[in-house]
Amino acid sequence: MTLDVDTAQNHLIISDDLLSVYYTPQKQDRKKCAERFHPSPCVLGSSRFTSGRHYWEVVVGTSKEWDIGICKESINRKKAIYLSEKNGFWTVGVRGKKVYSASTDPLTLLLVNPRLHRVGIFLDMLENSVSFWDLSDGSHIYTFLKIPDTDPFRPFFSPASSYPEGDQEQVLSICPVTNPGIFGIPVNPQ
Template identity: 50%
Template sequence: MAKHFKDISSCYICLSYLEDPVSLKCGFLCCLKCVDSLPRGPGGHGIVCFTCPEVSQKSDIRPKYQLARLVSEVRALEPQLRAILRMNLRMHRFQVDVTLDVDTANNHLYISEDLQQVHCVYEEQKQRVCPERFSVSLCVLGSRRLMSGRHYWEVDLGTSTEWNLGVCKESVPRKEKVVLSSERGFWIVSCREKDTFRASTRPVTELMVISSLHHIGIFLDFEMGTISFYDVSDGSHSFTFPLISVAEPLRPFFSPGIPAKDDGSFMTLCPGFSPSVASAAGQGHGTLSTAGTDAPWVCTAMDTSPCAGDPAP
């Protein structure tokens, strides 16, 4: 998105930011000073752009004042936009493929054949009996067991209005209702009712998110002892947990909510990039303001309504 802002505010001719932008009859945009660089029309009358044969006269040239204001704002934001691009490059260097572990999936979760999509269904799925399976709450773990290094993965949430994402300890209980708390081994960011977001600290941290999160990047850094969440759509930082030292593997954690009857969207794990796609770069991002609250959220179970604020048992 940062690159897109730069592209739409650049002149096609001089490739710099638009300065005193104007449009021709056909809608072509360029700097006022660059108009003289355009080719002449038939017989030397009028001018034509590089993309179509329509001839424009001087009277057809229109100043674009609103665009000029937008370009001015984009130029002022350029340092932040560059920081977002650097952050994306840094994260993608450590991006890994994550697949879902079917043997941990609650029986009301449908897992796609490629093990990269999960969706809650009302009809119970026929799965083999496994001690690793979540029996009550709508949860599934990623197949990877992580104990060292740096790992980044992305999840597309589609139109889901209720979900829980993050990592958990390998040893978390599977046969009881899941209470999302870092004290219990869950480092999770959650959404309820489309626009209420929380981090599973103790006490719970309310996240003041400006726009809804639909595409999330998760960065687990054992070297720094942190797990961070990012809004992939604009590269902004959402929240970072300080991880205590753990003596057991951590697992990617996924929990879709019960969908509305007309909502067929999936929680989708995005394929990993090759490490050669990007090189290391410094990160830069803004932190969303937060405020502490009390009770942890409980993961949704199929036999209950979504629990937006149940206290820990």
């Protein structure tokens, strides 16, 4: 999986290998694309999922703010987004490096290891669920159940948008899978 530059908001820097993203105050000179996010600082993964089971891992590092997960491919990218299931987003994120939440409406606050560094995301379209895991200890973070399967899904990434340019702590990176054993919903999802 890689990042889709054609969807990247113009203040996001995408690495040459298309695996990492961070925010910059300088606007990038990218071609105009109908798929591009504006004004929200977001980018989608290049993969489109319509069936099956899919797993990927994201290094969130020590970033103080981020959101990752999935969204419907058909979401409106031309207005400020509000992350919620009813708007087609199934994400987890953090604010202020200490308030973790799932994009339910209202938000579901999460008890997460404050040293969370790497997140596993498992999309199971057979069970209509998406689960998030803390890969430092294999603990379950959150599972969305009964996600609709009417649209293709895309991996979703939104790094911090209020920190100094090039601050390596604010980078989100897709990384090689290190924990392929996480392929199922937990016995007692919250």
